[in-house]
Amino acid sequence: NAGVMQNPRHLVRRRGQEARLRCSPMKGHSHVYWYRQLPEEGLKFMVYLQKENIIDESGMPKERFSAEFPKEGPSILRIQQVVRGDSAAYFCASSPTSAGRETQYFGPGTRLLVL
Amino acid sequence: AQRVTQPEKLLSVFKGAPVELKCNYSYSGSPELFWYVQYSRQRLQLLLRHISRESIKGFTADLNKGETSFHLKKPFAQEEDSAMYYCALNNAGNMLTFGGGTRLMVKP
Numbered sequence: 001n002a003g004v005m006q007n008p009r010h011l012v013r014r015r016g017q018e019a020r021l022r023c024s025p026m027k028g029h030s031h032v033y034w035y036r037q038l039p040e041e042g043l044k045f046m047v048y049l050q051k052e053n054i055i056d057e058s059g060m061p062k063e064r065f066s067a068e069f070p071k072e073g074p075s076i077l078r079i080q081q082v083v084r085g086d087s088a089a090y091f092c093a094s095s096p097t098s099a100g101r102e103t104q105y106f107g108p109g110t111r112l113l114v115l
Numbered sequence: 116a117q118r119v120t121q122p123e124k125l126l127s128v129f130k131g132a133p134v135e136l137k138c139n140y141s142y143s144g145s146p147e148l149f150w151y152v153q154y155s156r157q158r159l160q161l162l163l164r165h166i167s168r169e170s171i172k173g174f175t176a177d178l179n180k181g182e183t184s185f186h187l188k189k190p191f192a193q194e195e196d197s198a199m200y201y202c203a204l205n206n207a208g209n210m211l212t213f214g215g216g217t218r219l220m221v222k223p
Contacts, residue, residue, distance in 0.1 A: 003158075033211070042121075042201060042213040043159075056208055091159065095209070104211060106151075106159040 002027075004094050004107035005074075012113045019079040019086070021110045025094030031055075032075040033104055034067060037089040049075060082114045117142040119204050121214035128192050129222050136187040136217045138176075138202030146204050148185040149211070150176055153199040162187075162200070172196070192221045 005024040013019050025032050030051055035043040036059075048056040049069040060067065064082075069075040079086055089111050093104035118141045128134050140146060150162040163171045165178040165185060176187045185202060202214040 031209070033209070035211070035213075042119075042215040043211070045210045045212065048209055056210060059210075093211075102209070103149075103161055103164065104209075105161075108158045 004029075004092055004105055006090075006092050006107035006110050008110060009108060010111050010113070012115065013082045014115050015083055016081050019082050019112055019114075021077040021079075021090050021092075021112070022074040023077070023092030023094075023107060024074040025092075026096075026105055029094035029096050029105075031095045031097065031102075032069050033093040033095075034075075034077050035091045035093065037091065037109075039088070043091060046077070079112075082112075084114050087112055087114045117146075117204050117206055117212045119202050119212050119214040121200075121202055121217050123217050124215065125218045125220065127220045127222060130194055131191050134189050134192045134196070134219065134221075136200050136202075136219065138185045138187065138214055140183050140185065140202075140204050142183075142204055142206065144206065146178075146206075148176075148178055149203045149205065150174070150185075150187050151201045151203060151213075153201070155198070159201070192219075194221045194223055197221045 032049045034046040037043045045059040047060050047067045064080045066078045089109045091109045092107045095102035095104050120139045148165045151159050152162045153159045174189045201216045203211045
């Protein structure tokens with residue numbers, strides 16, 4: 001099992017551009033979570049998705065950020081009109097089910113730098 | 116609202132010394148707590164969870180509901196234990212709340 005895959009690993013954008021971050025969960029996992037880690041801080045929950053459904057987006061900024069997990073293909077975290085404050089590491093995690101509190105397995109992260 | 120606090124950003128010990136990484140939490144429900152570790156240039160990985168009550172790589176952690184703590188301990192630190200350690204709480208909705216992390220440095 002290849003584990004959770006994220007790409008790109010590093011992404012550089014200029015202010016105002018769009019950033020698209022991809023996450024492929026572990027095989028057999030249907031639950032995806034996105035976390036953001038700002039410099040010198042811990043990981044902060046952003047959004048929890050199942051296939052074609054957003055379950056909890058309480059950690060998502062109200063504007064410019066969106067996430068999806070389509071029936072086919074990876075989960076996408078999209079940031080429109082990026083600003084310098086969006087520079088961070090974005091981690092994706094997956095779990096097999098939502099029954100109880102399943103262990104979440106993390107990807108290597110995407111480090112976004114906004115110039 | 117839940118919160119996880121790791122009071123030490125950096126903990127430096129000598130090889131063979133005991134180590135304790137502190138974690139305190141606040142949560143109104145019945146918590147499930149985890150320790151994750153991130154070695155240099157590697158992804159975050161689960162070290163242990165309180166519900167399994169196991170010892171991994173010599174580390175143990177006991178949930179103390181009275182003190183709302185879940186400190187991570189190891190009696191004899193090894194150089195390969197040097198890493199970032201994150202304490203995390205899972206609420207009933209599957210959201211993980213992380214502490215700020217503690218960098219453990221084990222000196223030879």
